[in-house]
Amino acid sequence: xxxEQAPQKLSIQFEDLHxxxxxxxxxxxTFLVTEIMFFGAVFAxxxxxxxxxxxxxxxxxxxxxxxxxxxxxxxxxTSSLTMALTVHYSQHGLRKQQxxxxxxxxxxxxxFLVVKGFEYHHKFVEGLVPGPNFHFEPAEYTRVAxxxxxxxxxxxxxxxxxxxxxxxxMGVLAVLIAIRxxxxxxxxxxxxxxxxxxxxxxxxxxxxPLLYLIPR
Amino acid sequence: xxxxxxxxxxxxxxxxxxxxxxxxxxxxVLTVGAAYLPGHHTTLNNVIALTIAVVKAVLxxxxxxxxxxxxxxxxxxxxxxxFWLVIMFILTLGDYFTRHWxxxxxxx
Numbered sequence: 549x550x551x552e553q554a555p556q557k558l559s560i561q562f563e564d565l566h567x568x569x570x571x572x573x574x575x576x577x578t579f580l581v582t583e584i585m586f587f588g589a590v591f592a593x594x595x596x597x598x599x600x601x602x603x604x605x606x607x608x609x610x611x612x613x614x615x616x617x618x619x620x621x622x623x624x625x626t627s628s629l630t631m632a633l634t635v636h637y638s639q640h641g642l643r644k645q646q647x648x649x650x651x652x653x654x655x656x657x658x659x660f661l662v663v664k665g666f667e668y669h670h671k672f673v674e675g676l677v678p679g680p681n682f683h684f685e686p687a688e689y690t691r692v693a694x695x696x697x698x699x700x701x702x703x704x705x706x707x708x709x710x711x712x713x714x715x716x717x718m719g720v721l722a723v724l725i726a727i728r729x730x731x732x733x734x735x736x737x738x739x740x741x742x743x744x745x746x747x748x749x750x751x752x753x754x755x756x757p758l759l760y761l762i763p764r
Numbered sequence: 765x766x767x768x769x770x771x772x773x774x775x776x777x778x779x780x781x782x783x784x785x786x787x788x789x790x791x792x793v794l795t796v797g798a799a800y801l802p803g804h805h806t807t808l809n810n811v812i813a814l815t816i817a818v819v820k821a822v823l824x825x826x827x828x829x830x831x832x833x834x835x836x837x838x839x840x841x842x843x844x845x846x847f848w849l850v851i852m853f854i855l856t857l858g859d860y861f862t863r864h865w866x867x868x869x870x871x872x
Contacts, residue, residue: 553770553771553772553773553775554771555768555769555770555771556768556769556771557767557768557769558767558768558769564769565769565771565772566772566835569773570835570837570838573834573835573838574835574837574838574841577838577841577842577845578841580842580845581841581844581845584845584846584849585845585848585849585852588849588852588853589852591853592852592853592856592857595853595856595857596856596857596860599857599860599861600860602806614796618792618796621792622789622792625785625788625789625792626785628785628788628824628828629781629782629784629785629828631828632776632781632827632828633778633781636775636776636778636781639771639773639775640775734771735771735773739830742828742829743829746824746825746828746829747829749824749828750820750821750824750825753817753820753821753824754817754821756795756817757795757799757813757814757816757817758813761795761796761799761813763799763804763805763806763809763810763813764804764806
């Protein structure tokens, strides 16, 4: 199946399309590198405390729901697929398919947030939110369990924030595509949003085993 | 004014995306399965879980993020981020993993 690729417009500040596309994509990767280092520092913090408190982290992680985490991982991986397909159809200038898969990606992203919301709610009810009402059995692990849940909420919270920003950005993109706005004539805006979205997926790929699947 | 040109971007076939997706799901099931292996293999389990996570991340980066088909500059930029990340991890954990070699009062 050979599909014709959509033509692109060359802006005057660029020599050719190759340079134009590379500039946008490398620019986006520059932002992603700052994001890698930003999340990297949080992951490094987590790893240090995990290395020091292996047993207590194992005790604390048993209060997380592996089925829900597994489900959410599937949801995010699927959303990465639909985003990749959005970019594919965008490269071929197929507006309808592009919009359809972009909306599917948004729906999956919101599904992820809803499930995350239920998980957070459950932690509140169980008294596993760090603070004066924190309650943990066995009691000897209370201090470190509180540390684990602080890290849990900080890491998944930061990630959820990125998912929420992704939903907003995809919403704006969908509207721009729907009204045939001149700024989304070629595939580059979709590709850049896609890069961001796959990065968010990668963060979760590491969060899931690190938080939900701690071996004893 | 801008002019229209034919785009020569490498468009990844849908079949490749689907294959990568299936591979990601298989790896996900493997991670969960490995976590419930009988017996206590803390280090082995950690190594398996993180290796699978790295493989998944590399698949996403190479295919979904198109780095495999991108220019060398993109490739360099993408790897630079993870290269410095690895430096940060190795130096930080190198400290914490070796602290018990030389017991000093007040260190854990």
